[in-house]
Amino acid sequence: MSTNQEITGAEIILQALKDQEVDTIFGYPGGAVLPIYDSIFGQNFLKHVLVRQEAGAVHAAEGYARSSGKVGVLLVTSGPGVTNVVTGLTDALMDSIPVICISGQVPSHLIGTDAFQECDTTGITRPCTKHNYLVKDINKLSETIHEAFEIARSGRPGPVLIDVPKDVQFAKAKYIPKSEVIFKPHRIKSGSSEIDAQFIEKLLEHIQQSKKPVFYVGGGCLNSGPQASHELMKLVQKTNIPVTTTLHGLGCYPGEDPKSLAMLGMHGTYEANLAMNECDLMINIGARFDDRVTGRLDAFSPNSIKFHFDIDQSSINKNVKVDYHTNTDITLSLKAINDHIERRGVNFDQKQFDQWWSQIEEWRGKNSLFYEQGDEVIKPQHAINRLYELTIQKDTFITTEVGQHQMWAAQYYKFSKPNRWITSGGLGTMGFGMPAAIGAQMANPEALVIDIAGEASFLMNIQEIATAVQYKLPIKIFILNNEYMGMVRQWQELLHGSRYSESYVDALPDFKKLAESFNAVGVRAKNLSELDDAINEMISVDRPVIADIWVDKKENCFPMIPSGAAHNEMLLSKYDKEKPENQEKGKVLV
Amino acid sequence: MSNSSVYPTPINAFKQSKRSVLSVIVDNEPGILARIVGLFSGRGYNIEALNVTVVDVESNLSRITIETLGEERVINQIIAQLEKLVPVHSATNLANLKESYEAEICLVKIEFDNEDQDHKILNFADIYRTRTVQKRQHLVVYEISGTSERINKFLDDLTTISGIKVELVRSGPIGLGI
Ligand SMILES: Cc1ncc(C[n+]2csc(CCOP(=O)(O)OP(=O)(O)O)c2C)c(N)n1
Ligand SMILES: [Mg+2]
Numbered sequence: 001m002s003t004n005q006e007i008t009g010a011e012i013i014l015q016a017l018k019d020q021e022v023d024t025i026f027g028y029p030g031g032a033v034l035p036i037y038d039s040i041f042g043q044n045f046l047k048h049v050l051v052r053q054e055a056g057a058v059h060a061a062e063g064y065a066r067s068s069g070k071v072g073v074l075l076v077t078s079g080p081g082v083t084n085v086v087t088g089l090t091d092a093l094m095d096s097i098p099v100i101c102i103s104g105q106v107p108s109h110l111i112g113t114d115a116f117q118e119c120d121t122t123g124i125t126r127p128c129t130k131h132n133y134l135v136k137d138i139n140k141l142s143e144t145i146h147e148a149f150e151i152a153r154s155g156r157p158g159p160v161l162i163d164v165p166k167d168v169q170f171a172k173a174k175y176i177p178k179s180e181v182i183f184k185p186h187r188i189k190s191g192s193s194e195i196d197a198q199f200i201e202k203l204l205e206h207i208q209q210s211k212k213p214v215f216y217v218g219g220g221c222l223n224s225g226p227q228a229s230h231e232l233m234k235l236v237q238k239t240n241i242p243v244t245t246t247l248h249g250l251g252c253y254p255g256e257d258p259k260s261l262a263m264l265g266m267h268g269t270y271e272a273n274l275a276m277n278e279c280d281l282m283i284n285i286g287a288r289f290d291d292r293v294t295g296r297l298d299a300f301s302p303n304s305i306k307f308h309f310d311i312d313q314s315s316i317n318k319n320v321k322v323d324y325h326t327n328t329d330i331t332l333s334l335k336a337i338n339d340h341i342e343r344r345g346v347n348f349d350q351k352q353f354d355q356w357w358s359q360i361e362e363w364r365g366k367n368s369l370f371y372e373q374g375d376e377v378i379k380p381q382h383a384i385n386r387l388y389e390l391t392i393q394k395d396t397f398i399t400t401e402v403g404q405h406q407m408w409a410a411q412y413y414k415f416s417k418p419n420r421w422i423t424s425g426g427l428g429t430m431g432f433g434m435p436a437a438i439g440a441q442m443a444n445p446e447a448l449v450i451d452i453a454g455e456a457s458f459l460m461n462i463q464e465i466a467t468a469v470q471y472k473l474p475i476k477i478f479i480l481n482n483e484y485m486g487m488v489r490q491w492q493e494l495l496h497g498s499r500y501s502e503s504y505v506d507a508l509p510d511f512k513k514l515a516e517s518f519n520a521v522g523v524r525a526k527n528l529s530e531l532d533d534a535i536n537e538m539i540s541v542d543r544p545v546i547a548d549i550w551v552d553k554k555e556n557c558f559p560m561i562p563s564g565a566a567h568n569e570m571l572l573s574k575y576d577k578e579k580p581e582n583q584e585k586g587k588v589l590v
Numbered sequence: 591m592s593n594s595s596v597y598p599t600p601i602n603a604f605k606q607s608k609r610s611v612l613s614v615i616v617d618n619e620p621g622i623l624a625r626i627v628g629l630f631s632g633r634g635y636n637i638e639a640l641n642v643t644v645v646d647v648e649s650n651l652s653r654i655t656i657e658t659l660g661e662e663r664v665i666n667q668i669i670a671q672l673e674k675l676v677p678v679h680s681a682t683n684l685a686n687l688k689e690s691y692e693a694e695i696c697l698v699k700i701e702f703d704n705e706d707q708d709h710k711i712l713n714f715a716d717i718y719r720t721r722t723v724q725k726r727q728h729l730v731v732y733e734i735s736g737t738s739e740r741i742n743k744f745l746d747d748l749t750t751i752s753g754i755k756v757e758l759v760r761s762g763p764i765g766l767g768i
Contacts, residue, residue, distance in 0.1 A: 122621060127632050131676040134620065151676060186679045187617075314670035317663060 006172040009138050009164065010035035013102065016145040018045050019178045022073050024064060024442050025049070026057035030077025032104025032117060035169035049442060049471060052463035054081050056435040058088025059461070062097045063439030066422045067397055069225060071098045071152050072439060078104045079117030082163075083124065087429055089159045090128040094426025095248065096223055098157035100148055101129075107167040108136055121163045130158030138168050142176035150183055154190040156312040157223055191311035195336040196326045203307055203324070203337065204346060206281050210305075212356045213241045213281035216264065216293075219248030219425070220286020220310055222418050224330035229253065229418045231334035232285065238341060239348050242360060244272035246287050247410055247425045255414030261360065262369075265293040266561050267407040270368035270570060271360050273559070276301050277567040278359075284308045286330050289319040290426070291563075291590075299566030309333055368559045368572055369411055376527050380405065380480045380551040383531060384412035384452065387478060390535050397422065397440045397449045401433040401457030404486035404557045405479075409452040431460030437475040438468055448539065450476040456485045456505045465518045468544040476538050477546045479511060482553045490556045494571075494578055495587050511548035520544040563589035606661045609638070611684045611692060611765050612669065617677035618644050618652040625675050626654060635660065635668055639738075639762025651679070655764045657738075687767040694763045695735040700748070701755040702728055710751045718744045738763045 007015070013036055017025070026049045029037045040048050051057040054076045061072030076082050082103040092099045106115040122134045131151050133144050141164070148160040207213060215236065221228045229252045236243055236259055243253045244261040253260055264272035273295075276282065282304040287293065294300040297319065306322040308315075309330050316325045326333055340346070373382040384405075398413055399422040400406040406423060415421050422440055424432040433451040441449040451458075458479055468475050488503040515522030521541050525534035531549070538547045560571045562578050564585040571578060578586070616622050623642055630637050639657040644650075658668065665683060672681035684690040698720075700711055711730065715722070718740070720732035734744055741760065748756055 123624070126621065126625060127628055132621075187676045189674060189676070312674070314667065314674055316670070318667055318670075321663075 004174060006174055008035065008039075009141055009169040009171050009173070010039040012138075012141050012173065012175050013145065013164070013169075014039045014043065014046065015175045016142055016178070017073065020071070020146070020149050022071070023047060025073045025075055026051055026060040026064070026439065027075035028054050028057060028077065028081060030079075030081050030104065030117070032078035032081075032106060032166050033075060033102075033169075035166065036075060036102070036104070036164075047442075048075075049438070049467065051435065051438075051467050053461065054084035055088055055431065056438070056461055056464040056467060058085040058092070058099065058101065059429075059432050059435035060439035060442070060464075060467075061099045061101075062088065062092050062095075062432075063399060063422050063436030064443045065097050065099060065439070066436070067419055067440035068443035069419060070443070071100055071149055073100045073102070075102045076104070077117070078106055078121065079119050081117075082121050082161075083119060086124060086128060087427075089125055089161065091424055091427040091429045091432065092159040093128055093130065095424065096157050096219060097159070098152040099159040100152055101159060101161040103161060103163050104169070105134065105163045105165040108165045109167070111165065121161070125161050128159070129161045132161040132163065134163045134165075135168055136165065138171035138173040141168065141173065143181050146176075146178045146181045147183060147187065150188050154188050156191075156220075192326075192328045193332060194328060195332060196328060199307075199324055199326045200333075200337050200340055203283070204340070206305055206307070207239055207241070207348070208352075210281040211353070212275075212279045212359075213239075213283065213353070214261075214275045214279040215241055215243040215253075215283050215285060216246075216276065216287055217243060217249040217252050217285045218246040218287025220288075221249055221252040221330055222286075224286065224311075226418050228286075228331040228334060231331060231338055234338050235334060235341075238338075240350060240353055240357075241283070242275055242357070244268070244275060246290070246293055247423060249287065250410060250421045251415030251418045254416040256416065263410050265290075266295070266563075267411065267557055267559065268561075269411075270366045270559055270572065271363035273561065273567040273570055274363050275360060279304045282306045284310070284322070285334070286310060288315045291319070294320060295561045295569075296564055296566045299568075301567075366572070373528070378525065378528050378531055378549060378551045380408050380482065380555055381412055382528075383478075383480055383549050383551055384408050386531055387450070387452075387535055388413045390532065391448060391450070391539060394448045394539075395444075395446075396420065397437075397444060397447050399423065399433040399436040399440060399449070399451045401451070401453045401460075402428045402430045402487075403454040403457060404482070404490065404555075405452055405454045407487075407557045408480070413452070430454075430457035432457075434458065434461055434475070434477060435464045435467075437477070438464060438471075438473055441468075441473040441475050442471075448476070449474075450478050453477050453479045454486060455479050455481045455483065455508060455511070459505075462514075465515070465520055465544060465546070469519050473544060474542050475544050477544075478538065479546065479548050480551045481508075481511070481548050482551050482555070483508060484553060486555075487557070493556065494560075494562065495583055511546050515544075515546035518544075520546060522546050522548065524548045524550070526550045562586040607659045608661065608665070610658055610660070610665045611763050612656045612658060612665075612672070612681055613684055613765055613767070614654040614656065614672055614681045615679040616652050616654060616675075617679070618650045619677055622652070622677050623654070625677070626656070626672065629671055629675070630656075630658075630668075633671065635664065639760070641762045641764050655762065657763055682767065684765045684767065689768040690765055691768065692737050692763050692765040693735055694738045694741055694761055695733065696741045696745075696758055696760045697723065698732045698734065698745070698748070699757045700730050700732070702730075702751075703753060707751055707754050711748070711754070714744065714747050718747075720744070
């Protein structure tokens with residue numbers, strides 16, 4: 001096509017997506033996006049995945065993005081179409097996931113008249129996007145889309161929304177390719193690319209003086225790309241420093257490696273939390289001192305020098321004051337540190353942390369992830385353990401819903417690579433996991449994709465089973481069915497005198513029959529003897545599967561640092577009781 | 591203030607709240623003001639005064655001046671959050687500049703009944719070198735400019751005159767680094 005030719009706004013959108021190498025879009029049609037759907041019809045570079053509710057589209061785009069490192073894209077209509085994605089956009093903002101949402105808007109001349117399916121889309125989504133646009137001028141459409149992609153994926157990634165009135169979709173203009181757009185640096189906020197030599201010197205100095213150091217690794221390491229994990233691995237092996245990761249950091253450092261202390265925070269391991277509490281040097285790589293990690297702030301790691309790597313300037317000193325920080329991309333910084341060590345021939349005394357490690361081994365000896373599997377009722381922890389062992393040989397992507405099952409998945413499923421673990425952390429969105437699995441499977445057609453689910457969360461976006469069936473996406477929904485909103489029940493037990501107000505999930509469907517009615521496959525395990533067979537059947541079928549795993553209804557997730565408690569006030573099992581004064585304090589927090 | 595609640599006092603509380611004037615250069619585009627105001631309301635920061643005007647027509651830039659209250663850490667967090675907004679070029683705390691100047695303008699309408707009041711008003715107007723915008727029987731309108739503090743003092747002094755009626759409008763402070 002000659003670049004001088006004028007094409008419609010709808011065609012410009014398609015051209016721009018092609019230029020941005022988008023091959024998959026999740027969407028749902030409606031009046032205000034019909035011209036775009038018309039352009040999608042009959043072309044073949046872009047695969048459109050028709051979801052069953054727009055919430056599914058945005059979570060699928062998130063799953064696609066997280067599992068591929070690319071930008072996830074969705075298309076929704078005006079009014080209810082776009083209000084349905086508000087939760088997902090907020091989710092993507094909290095968890096720094098690059099997503100582009102294109103929404104239709106009523107024609108320009110009707111904006112402000114309360115027209116049919118009109119809503120103030122940019123107004124509603126302003127606080128839940130990294131940036132958003134209302135494109136009123138067709139001549140700005142190409143550049144706006146290219147800028148939106150650049151913003152979504154650079155610096156700290158996030159969701160960007162582009163609202164396009166219907167008349168702009170019909171209007172004509174020349175398409176401006178990505179290669180011809182000059183981005184204004186102040187609008188892109190890509191973080192610094194300069195290595196902070198002083199920061200590196202200081203860090204190495206402190207490592208050599210330290211007796212009790214720890215790496216605290218978060219989602220920023222993941223967002224910096226797989227190379228960051230590689231550099232981290234190198235640095236850890238050289239320095240012999242233990243590593244703990246946040247929920248989103250899982251997989252950035254191999255979970256089975258002896259230097260891994262596994263996850264920290266509210267449901268983290270004993271050794272991870274005590275190491276954080278007692279360390280004298282904390283090296284934070286792309287984590288944001290979230291309240292789920294820090295516990296009570298004034299008791300958080302009181303005696304450590306803190307180094308913070310974060311591309312987002314506003315993360316520095318937001319919750320916890322740090323001693324040194326850098327806003328340079330993590331991959332660049334870690335690589336510079338490793339290069340520096342090699343060039344200067346810096347040697348680390350392999351005995352330097354012997355005492356620290358023996359202390360850590362002692363904590364590890366508590367075996368805080370211990371559980372007792374009897375011979376009848378399946379323990380949820382055991383179900384995850386078996387799932388892990390039976391899928392270890394495959395390239396497996398795990399998504400989750402939100403609740404106890406999510407925490408058990410984080411504790412008992414071990415990840416050896418980044419981008420294999422896709423969960424809703426910051427917002428904690430029930431209903432995230434299944435559509436996210438659809439997105440992950442679209443991005444990784446050959447992989448095994450499993451949504452570890454709770455029965456209550458699964459019901460929140462259950463309609464998306466039809467999407468998986470339609471596109472022959474063999475995702476697996478592994479339900480730890482405890483007939484309770486288990487995490488709510490757990491808090492009620494610990495903090496509200498076991499008054500289980502409205503947390504029993506009554507009138508559950510028969511998940512096996514439900515699967516069959518959607519033309520998916522249903523399997524069930526009612527007791528321990530059926531567990532492995534159910535898992536094996538689930539994995540072997542090349543179709544979407546719902547596995548209904550009946551687990552102990554009363555099991556709680558431990559260890560647990562109750563809200564408002566400190567890292568060394570952890571509850572290890574049901575035999576530990578929360579101090580009454582802490583109960584009162586914890587109750588008012590989230 | 592004693593804290594009798596079981597709820598810990600959040601760190602962001604205005605422990606050592608300080609008045610700060612922030613100067614923000616932005617692309618003049620639709621929604622920019624809403625973005626900034628939304629940032630303040632959404633994160634629980636205070637806006638004491640706000641001023642927005644285009645300052646460079648050619649490059650389409652506006653300067654937004656915000657007076658806010660908060661301890662230093664909060665102010666630094668506000669600045670970092672402002673700088674994350676896509677249309678924001680820069681956000682500066684005027685207090686952090688080596689040299690900066692502040693000004694505010696205020697229009698004051700004063701209604702009075704008697705000569706004694708008139709005298710007192712005139713006296714203050716003279717001390718503070720206000721400009722007379724309008725003067726009629728029993729009514730005067732002044733324009734006063736300078737630092738916000740100076741205007742506050744003038745307004746405080748007026749309150750010492752009993753029986754007069756004052757109505758006013760203030761632009762909020764603006765400021766410039768040199
Ligand atoms: C959309 C939404 N609503 C409410 C909550 C609060 N919440 C957190 S966990 C949970 C219960 C989840 O139950 P289930 O999916 O069965 O998981 P389980 O804890 O039993 O493993 C609820 C209601 C939430 N996180 N998200
Ligand atoms: Mg449940």
